Amino acid sequence: SQQGEEDPQALSIQEGENATMNCSYKTSINNLQWYRQNSGRGLVHLILIRSNEREKHSGRLRVTLDTSKKSSSLLITASRAADTASYFCATDGNMLTFGGGTRLMVKP
């Protein structure tokens, strides 16, 4: 079953701009993870944020988690054309459950 739901479904920006994607989920979690999927490729793990964390940084990525609103956001700063991909959020459990993803296009 799908639990994470990303928003927006598609996002198109110019290189250098920031991209913000949101994820909402329904039940309690221990952690939330963001993944990137380039066209025709497997999923790549980006960042994991635990339920007791509110914000986490990794390079140009910033993830926030609001457990009261059951939502998370992924911010990519100073976007590059290579950031063009689909981004998924996933919540924990013995298996991860994924939303439908946000398709990000960064135009050079």
Add this chain to the structure above:
Amino acid sequence: GAGVSQSPSNKVTEKGKDVELRCDPISGHTALYWYRQSLGQGLEFLIYFQGNSAPDKSGLPSDRFSAERTGGSVSTLTIQRTQQEDSAVYLCASSFGGVNQETQYFGPGTRLLVL
């Protein structure tokens, strides 16, 4: 080090035929997962193996789907009597343990097309 590998990368088959998809997890990872991703859709969980425990088959869509994991390592997903709606990318992932808070590492997937 080597990541999760899957084979074949692409498979075209005719409706009604059986297919086998293979997954080689990262060495030492005890948990292995199979997912399916239809075009433009999110990931759909299929089956989960953890060590020697009985697999969690709750995501398998029908009894035409089965999976094995031999020796706690390589896994094979078998689809019998394939249907056109089975066309999708089949992704395998492994993690060090099956407990919460473990990152899953995904393979490149097998793209299955049923004609």
